[in-house]
Amino acid sequence: RNSPRSPLFGITNKLCPCTGSRKYTGIVEDCCCEYETVDALNKEVLHPILQELVTTPFFRYFRVKLWCDCPFWPDDGMCHLRDCSVFDNPWTYDDETDNAEMTYVNLQLNPERYTGYAGPSARRIWEAIYAENCPKDPSGEFCQEKRVLYKLISGLHSSISIHIASDYLLDEANNLWGENLELFYDRVLRHPERVRNLYFTFLFVLRAVTKAADYLEQAEYNTGNMEEDLKTQSLVRQLVYNPQLQIACPLPFDEAKLWQGESGPELKQQIQRQFRNISALMDCVGCEKCRLWGKLQVLGLGTALKILFSVDNDNLINQQLQLHRNEVIALANLLNRLSESVKFVHEKGPYAERIMEKKISSYTSKSSS
Ligand SMILES: Cc1cc2nc3c(=O)[nH]c(=O)nc-3n(C[C@H](O)[C@H](O)[C@H](O)COP(=O)(O)OP(=O)(O)OC[C@H]3O[C@@H](n4cnc5c(N)ncnc54)[C@H](O)[C@@H]3O)c2cc1C
Numbered sequence: 001r002n003s004p005r006s007p008l009f010g011i012t013n014k015l016c017p018c019t020g021s022r023k024y025t026g027i028v029e030d031c032c033c034e035y036e037t038v039d040a041l042n043k044e045v046l047h048p049i050l051q052e053l054v055t056t057p058f059f060r061y062f063r064v065k066l067w068c069d070c071p072f073w074p075d076d077g078m079c080h081l082r083d084c085s086v087f088d089n090p091w092t093y094d095d096e097t098d099n100a101e102m103t104y105v106n107l108q109l110n111p112e113r114y115t116g117y118a119g120p121s122a123r124r125i126w127e128a129i130y131a132e133n134c135p136k137d138p139s140g141e142f143c144q145e146k147r148v149l150y151k152l153i154s155g156l157h158s159s160i161s162i163h164i165a166s167d168y169l170l171d172e173a174n175n176l177w178g179e180n181l182e183l184f185y186d187r188v189l190r191h192p193e194r195v196r197n198l199y200f201t202f203l204f205v206l207r208a209v210t211k212a213a214d215y216l217e218q219a220e221y222n223t224g225n226m227e228e229d230l231k232t233q234s235l236v237r238q239l240v241y242n243p244q245l246q247i248a249c250p251l252p253f254d255e256a257k258l259w260q261g262e263s264g265p266e267l268k269q270q271i272q273r274q275f276r277n278i279s280a281l282m283d284c285v286g287c288e289k290c291r292l293w294g295k296l297q298v299l300g301l302g303t304a305l306k307i308l309f310s311v312d313n314d315n316l317i318n319q320q321l322q323l324h325r326n327e328v329i330a331l332a333n334l335l336n337r338l339s340e341s342v343k344f345v346h347e348k349g350p351y352a353e354r355i356m357e358k359k360i361s362s363y364t365s366k367s368s369s
Contacts (some may be wrong), residue, residue, distance in 0.1 A: 042346070046239070056231060072280070128284075162184065195349070198341055203249075204252070205304045217233075296329075
């Protein structure tokens with residue numbers, strides 16, 4: 001299925017002269033928009049707006065409990081079981097009940113980047129996250145809804161890996177930071193489905209933001225700094241009602257196709273439970289900065305799921321939707337992180353692939369001779 005190719009700002013769909021052809025082309029799987037369009041829109045419109053939006057006072061402070069309070073592994077020295085809590089986003093594990101333990105973190109001062117968190121602890125979290133959405137139906141197939149959940153997690157994982165690769169501690173002794181293209185290639189580019197899942201996740205979250213356009217436009221962005229708050233509102237408006245976005249990619253993802261079968265409601269509850277467990281797993285991440293960004297981005301995904309799937313009647317979305325301030329902050333910051341990752345793949349991917357493939361082939365020919 002192909003959508004009409006929409007020339008955007010006169011630059012879309014042109015092949016990069018240095019690479020000859022694009023590796024990712026056509027419709028992003030399960031979405032309604034092409035890779036070429038996503039790259040052009042992101043570069044020209046979305047990325048610049050988002051970069052400015054996340055620096056505003058409203059969007060740069062995230063309220064979070066950074067305390068490790070892992071509900072899964074009480075035997076892990078630093079974690080304890082926590083009490084159950086009542087929450088109002090059925091997709092996420094609510095942290096907002098324990099006010100005394102919450103802190104405000106300035107996200108601009110704590111960028112998502114390499115932290116050195118690796119080894120069995122990090123691996124155990126990713127394994128547990130993937131185990132949550134691996135149960136397949138008896139035919140051995142993922143249903144479409146479970147595939148969506150898997151792709152969202154995998155896309156987020158790609159984005160985290162890309163931020164590690166793009167801001168890496170290259171030389172510890174001299175505190176030298178820079179790009180680690182080998183890591184970028186190894187963890188993401190070498191696995192094209194991980195790149196595809198990143199684009200999918202970006203479009204999914206973008207659809208949630210545009211679906212909640214009226215709500216987000218009318219929300220209060222009140223920090224006490226009127227000038228900054230007006231700028232925030234104006235940037236939100238530029239993002240959610242963007243004419244170029246509406247022309248080039250009016251429906252980034254079509255959520256109406258999901259939960260259609262007889263078992264739709266039951267399946268939705270099951271996937272909500274799985275996502276809540278993934279959200280709770282963020283308390284088990286053993287590095288504070290990773291936990292911060294893990295919690296923020298999973299809350300952002302949970303907010304996107306809430307926007308897309310919690311109100312059945314599309315016309316009532318803006319009357320019935322209720323978002324917490326922290327959910328709005330998480331959603332915008334997640335979209336910005338994904339936008340940065342998509343831009344990095346688009347701009348650095350072909351070069352990283354070329355040099356890594358050259359390295360691999362010279363290594364192979366040396367070892368065979
Ligand atoms: C929530 C969370 C946040 C983190 N944030 C940071 C951070 O900010 N900075 C930092 O330095 N480290 C962070 N880490 C650690 C980081 O993600 C890696 O776990 C770590 O760098 C070790 O990498 P690895 O090579 O062992 O592979 P990992 O990235 O740990 O991957 C584990 C396994 O998952 C599979 N996999 C990998 N990528 C994908 C994908 N996109 N789709 C599907 N499957 C995949 C592969 O089989 C891989 O072997 C975080 C970890 C978690 C769980």
